[in-house]
Amino acid sequence: MKTLDLLHRWIGGLIGLILAVLGFSGALLVHKDIWVLLPHASDAQLQDTAAVAATVERIMADPATRPDMITFAGPDFGLNRLKFPDGSGAYTDQAGNLVTRWSSQWERPELWLFDLHHHLFAGDTGETANGIAAIAGLFLTISGIILWARTRKTFEFRLIPRRISRPAVLRHHRDLGVVAAPFLILALLTGGILVFRPMAALILGPTAPAQIDASLKTPAYPSVRLAQKHDWRAIVEKARTRFRDAEIRSLSLPRQGSGLITVRMKRPDEWLPNGRTTLWFAADDGRLVKARDAAHLPEAVKIYNMFYPLHAAKVGGLGYRLVMTFTGLALGLLGSLTAWSFWFARKRIRRPAPRLVQAQR
Structure with a gap:
């Protein structure tokens, strides 16, 4: 037990501040859609096929100002988000009218807070550090329950x-x-799995990582150039015809050497905010190349797709958001006060005063 206590204290002291950052930033991000105060942010979601198609046509009309990606308004946030090749972005209303634009994530608090929570402002290195902190946090939570049992009468x-x-x-x-332990385990476990996919094997079985990779893989297709003019309306209509009950959630231009335009949709039984029902269209002529229905994915992949909504409180309504808010605040307090008590408030060890040596008679 002494060894466990020693490990608990030292690991907590070393990663406490990282866990605090993850906790406090996560608690704020749970309510991101509420505190982004912009015109039309509270507009009701529009998913009429003609309206979505008209918006895409308007946004994509000029090849010189085309965004790389459109993320469409959702049930809780009434603005479309645009991402441009140079890293800038914009919000538009659901008719495609510009609401605000930014040249850097530092101009939008919800963007840099998201980057802090997911990458610690350090890209892939920060994401890896977060994953390690999540695994360490799981150890701290479980060992903390064991150590608490000795003092349970003073709870x-x-x-x-x-x-x-x-x-x-x-x-x-x-x-x-x-x-907070049950909720911390949920948040830390889902966060760790999202960063380190092999961790999914612990929950979903040894074949799960390979199944997940296959389900996210873009179809092979020649790296054709994007046509200057596209029939964007036809792409939207084809997607809606293929999956009539699904929301159109995003449209992305080809990237990483792909010659495919990607449309993501969310069917009613999916938890992911942007869904995993995906269609790919040829960048040169707009023909449908492949469609992937999330309902037909392997069961392990369906469960994996639930981890992010559970982690980010994208399901369960206000009640679950409040639970995850408490979890984030608890993690923030536990991490920050652990670091303070370990590094700055440790008890000084008082050495006994040397005894006077009696003089020899």
Whole structure:
């Protein structure tokens, strides 16, 4: 037990601040669609085929100003988001009228906060660090439950410490941690799996990573050039004809050497905000190359596709968002106060004063 306690304290001290950043930023991102205060952000979602097609035609009309990607308005956020090749972006209303544009993510708090939570402003390196922190956080949560059992008779739940002293902080840490433990395990486990796909093998079986990779793979197709003029209306109409019950969630131009335009759709039984029902159209002539129905994906992949909505509280309504808000705030408090108590409030070890040596008689 002493070894477990030592590991718990040192690992918590080393990664506490990373977990705090993930917790507090995650709690804010859960409610991102509410605090983005822009005109038309609260508009009702429009999914009429003709209206969506007209919007795409308007946005994609000029090849010189075409975005790489359109993410369409959803049930909880009434603006389309555009992503441009130079890294800039914009919001438009659902008719395609410009609402605001930015040249850098630093101009939009919801964007840099998302980058902080997912990449720690460090790209793939930061994402890997987050994954390691999530795995370490799982160990801290489970070991914390074991260590808490010794002091369970003194349990007293408090949202914040009674006072900012090391004993009060440690007691608050133990009791808050055990209350939040089930939700922390859910958030940390789903976050770790999303970063390190092989972790899915622990939950979904050894063949799951290969099945997931296959389900996300873009079809092979020659790297043809994007036509200057496209019948965007025909692409939207073909997608809607193929999956009549699905929302059109995004449209992406070819990337990474692909010659395919990608349309993602969300069918009613999918949890992912943008769905995994996908259609690919040839970039030169717009013909449908392949369609992938999320309903026909392997069961392991369907379960994997539920992890992000669970992690980001994209299902369950307000009640579940509040649960994940509590989880993020709890993780933020546990991580930050752990770092403070470990590095700045450790008890000083008082050495006993040397005894006076009695003089020899």
